[in-house]
Amino acid sequence: MTHRLWSFPGGLHLPGHKALSTGTPIRAAAIPRFLILPLQQHIGAPAKPLVAVGDTVDKGQMIAAAEGYVSAPVHASSSGRVVAIEERPIPHPSGLSGPSIVIETDGKERWGKRKPVADYRSLDPSALRNVIRDAGIVGLGGAGFPAYVKLNPGSHTAVETLVLNGAECEPYITCDDMLMRERADEIVAGARIMRHALQARRCVLGVEDNKPEAIAALGEALERLSEREIEVVPVPTRYPTGGEKQLIKVLTGREVPAQGLPIAVGVVCHNVATAASVHRAVERGEPLISRIVTVTGGGVAAPGNREVLIGTPMAELLQESGGPTPAMSKLIMGGPMMGFTVREPGAPVIKTTNCLLAATAAETGERPGPVLPCIRCGECAKACPVSLLPQQLYWHARAKDFDKAQDHKLFDCIECGCCAYVCPSNLPLVQYFRFAKTEIWTQEREKKKADIARERHEFRQARIEREKAERAARMQKKQAEAAAKEGSGTDDKKAAIKAAMERAKAKRAQAGTEPRNTENLTEAQQRQIAEAEARRARAKAENSTEEN
């Protein structure tokens, strides 16, 4: 049965350069002397360290725990000793450093205790999710969203389709391709577990049709394992078919609503490599401590795919692949369309490192001409997979007219880079859109802050007014009472005061302890006393208002 396919707007046919790294099988990369494990390798809150400097750790031991719901733990990729917990360069577009646990490996690969689940069907979905959560599994396609969160459909939503993403549409990247070719069984096993966790009605595995070997291997595995509930569907090769929403559209014909999640249309989408690591975590008890990384580009002599321990410094991985050669002009993590430049090659391979592209100047970077003004040719709009008008967005982003930019659905941009790729004026369009998004986020944060401050201020003003009014009312009441008493009680009062003073004087004389320093004070001293008294009164008043 051929599967019906749909299509999304725009997109590009890009030169693939995939054969560069598919000639050799996946090889294991060497264990580095030092593993650098950033506490944040995922979307969400950073993990919290569970070890201290000097601790000995086993391979697979959890060394940092998830903090909060959207977070993921970190495990030791190999056995050794924790030598530092400090800021280290991390692979991030900003080029900043991040807190990391550094392990000096002992080369023994001494595993900690593994607790494989004998039969995943015996676990209920929630227990299964906990196993996956504790294994530190995040989306391996690039975004790094904690996988267990996406395996929880919520109590009210039924999952119709589990989509496994094996499209791998970006040029140069072949890690999923090689995984599908060589470890199709693991993917199928992982897909079964995910289906169980989600209680999904069906499972579709989408693979771009430029990977016939992978499609054949998956088909063969499904046949051999007599798995009829999972279907491999070749999809046309077109960038960015591997985008989550794009692949869901192609495979199911459903459009995930803007700013919405796939679950809104009854779909959950995971990467094929994530499925394989779910299998390893559940059925072998191995947390996510390694991944397949494509090392490719003209900047390495021996491109190929390697199974790399998370935390391996990129520079060592490059060296192992015969690089970097002098021809390398920049190192890109991810693909050439959406990846980012790594400025510090000492940064480690993390859970989301699918590809290291050691690119030569000829391969990337050098644009064919100068940057010219936009001529509104509309090529970008034709290429946009979300049907935006990048030429208009650019105009508004440049003019910092952010309201108009949002009118033109700026936040639906997936930053796939198609627009900038086709732009004859060489405009770095995606950069403008990122800039506009960041500015809007900043403005919104500022606005929120200002709103809170204003509310506070208004509340305080209101309270002060209210207290003033109350005080005035009290005063008036007192005065009115005093005025009412006047006339009748004045003489009595005077007499009473006089009597009291007499009594006090007598008492003092009796005791012989008349205070001496309060009489015959200089004017300055009196003023000081008055000031001190005023201060005390003010402080008292302030304390009492704070208590209010």
Add this chain to the structure above:
Amino acid sequence: MASTTLSSPHLHGPETVSRVMHRVIVALVPAIIGYVWYFGWGVLVNITIACTVALAAEAAMLSLRGRPLGPFLSDGSALVATLLLAIALPPLVPWWIPALGATFAMVFGKHLYGGLGYNPFNPAMVGYVVLLVSFPLEMTTWILPAGFLEHPLGIGDTITYIFAGALPGGLTLDAITMASPLDTMKTGLGMARTVSEISVGPLFGAFGGVAWEVINGLILLGGLWLLWRRVISWHAPVGMLGALFLMSALFHLFAPDTYPGPLFHLASGGAILGAFFIITDPVSGATSPRGRLLFGIGAGLLVYVIRTWGGYPDGVAFAVLLMNMAAPTIDYYTQPRVFGHEG
């Protein structure tokens, strides 16, 4: 002018502005050959004068504005605009006509608005309209096409006339020129003659003017090539020619004697040139696909209205400028449905 990629994408396709512009120029070559065949060397002289002056004007404006000359002179946009202007001019005009038009197009039509990418009006049409309203006589006098002249002007005669205003012995301007078919039609209709009476004249061919219909065919050829090469999209040309066709068909159906038919309208004057080369100018046109369709329809309607009830025989230039004004609004209201949004 930085050409380093700071962030993704790190790849770029082969397309550049100058490649786009050069394709447009290539697409005009068959039409230019046709012009030379039918109307003599004057067209080439016009093109040479206009392009030289335009490049000089552009260079002057760029240096006044403190912009680099290299990338902007070589982008090809000035050549395209000037070429279109030069083709629209009558083939035998004094030299200062193309020179003035090109200067106006570059200085007022393009650079005073900010140069490439910033001009709200089509520079070629700005130049053309300035000439048309200022020098109506020169701008509506066409040399007779080949076959109607006993002694076609040689290249030397043409240059002498253009620069010195002198014709070879015995010839007067009136003897070798006439009004364009659109002009003839308009004048004729104004004198209460019928369409069929007017179009029996020797200058009228199967659809439009004898030479014009062939040249328009060659322009169409270039336009179709641009479509095929995906330099332009179908929306604007189809919108404009469709609207012009429907309007003229409708009126022709009711009163064939007062309203010439759709083929006459398409094959005479600047309709085809306008549809494939002028309103497809991305800078001054609409930019969304639906917007381009609307832009074309608007231009087609205006062309018909101006030709039929307006004061000028052809209305392409005015129609384009009027629609240019509407382009931003059209764009705002014709944004495509974004993925994941309700329609």
